[in-house]
Amino acid sequence: MTEALSDRGPLPTMTARPEGLLRQIVRHRHDYLYVLPSLIVMLIVIAYPIYYTIELSFYRTPPNLQMRDKIWTGLDNYGTVLSSASFRAVTLNTLIWTVASTGIAFVLGVCAALSLHREFAGRGMLRALLLIPYVVSAVAASYVWKWLYHSDFGVFGAMSVAVGLTDRPINFIDNIYTVLPSLIVVNIWREFSFAMIMIMAGLQTVPEQLLRAAQVDGANAWQRFWHVTAPHLAGVSMVTVLLLMVANFNSFIIPWIMTGGGPAGASDIWITQIYQIAFGRQRWGVASAYAVILFIVLMGLGYFYVKALTRGDRGRAE
């Protein structure tokens, strides 16, 4: 695969062409035909919504959604969001949710990938089993875990009593202290195998000779991992962590189905708040402002994402 690419050489950059931009566009006009269908669809469903969200964030909108009657309020909506009583708590929840889910899922994924790297009987089946949670719907997963966590008949509560950990079933999701960690566990259950698969693929790019050479030179298992394997995994790890982070930042279904943000807002994150403000309280202007703030944060993450990807691109051309 690398040969095929290097045959074509590195991608020509814009500055390398003396030709004018307009002439280039005209000369390549047929090429655009191939991308046109996807461009049109995406313009309608992506560009327009982004524009519209930004526009709405400056207006007060009537609850009946007759957008002709909206009133310009400048930055008021942003003020409402940032000064709202719950903003700090919700932001903290969002951070805990995102960082804990991403961190733990990634570490579990890396350990699983390293353990699965060596060939053994049943390895393929094990990998498939571990991947199933990633494939099933988050709605199904949420209901199953809701049942596992059930305060009276849940299996986890009963287990903790059976092994003598507690004398009565733990109330996992109706308690403001345990609800967020409990939901994070569900989230990790769903997505650790994504990290696992990514790292497993990354491990295949580690040259076997280097590992053997290191072994000959007397490096122990940890040293071989840290000095040979880990540097080769840097790129794929970066992409994996960013993708997980974005996915967690945006995850809605698990908190929404399992708790709806409760009890007392203890599992409310930005996304569930936005949904609540828009579709529960019908305050679309405020919700849009909230969404724009989220956009800005995600753009920051997106910047690193693109950077991580293009860094790999350069590495490939070399």
Next chain:
Amino acid sequence: MSVRKRIDGWRWAGRVFLTLLLIFTVLPMFWMILTSVKSQFAAMQYPPQWWPAEPTLQNYVKLLDVTNRVGREFLLYFWNSLYVSTATTILGVAVAVPAAYAFSRFRFPGRTFLFFAVLLRNMFPAVVFLMPLFLLMRWMGLVGTHAALILTYLTFGLPLSIWLLKGFYDNIPVQLEQAARIDGATRFQAFLLIVMPLSMPGIIATAIFSFIGAWNEYVYAATFINDQDRMTLPVGIQRFFAEFATDWPGLMAATFLMSVPVVVMFLVLQKYFVKALTEGAVKA
């Protein structure tokens, strides 16, 4: 000697870790299945029946029985999900294939920009797009129709599909097409007759992804469809739950049936799925 012992230590640690991880992964699924073969009475006991004393398939029979109201609704949701996911997959592949090919082969101005625009779509949450899309769909008169869902899922899936397929096209030597062109094929013929068959694994991978994504989607389906007859499974299941709030065994049976198509699809086409998942990130 000591080196050898150390390696074994790591290997043992790996085995123990994998066992624990497997228990963590499988336990919820296992309990779901066990609950689904219990009667409602048997499920709501404390301490629980660790193993169903009188296993029964009544929950499944109820869900798959057309003469029963619950069964009729469930099968209708199932059908709706199947229809929407299949349409999304077919349209998605049809739109993504040419775009990915262009991104892989041509060097037109704006190509890099377009490509990252495509990727950036992945960054934004469904909920944020929900409000404007809802208004847009209302304006187009599509609210409450499957077309609204198909159109939306199409765009969600597109960036990823294009990204995946581009990776596959990058791996197909240009020389093959050049040879075909020398033999007198047009660019389009070369694409259709040479590149398309070679990229079949990529297309399968992309199709699985679109299908699973559409099958599992909840947020848009919950907002765009109000009519009970048109609901898809994730939303339908939620309705079930609201209506029969304490029928946990029935709900577990429903989540099991809902997971069957995607899990079977995944297990059969696993190779492609894994390849699709890792394609872009590892190479690029």
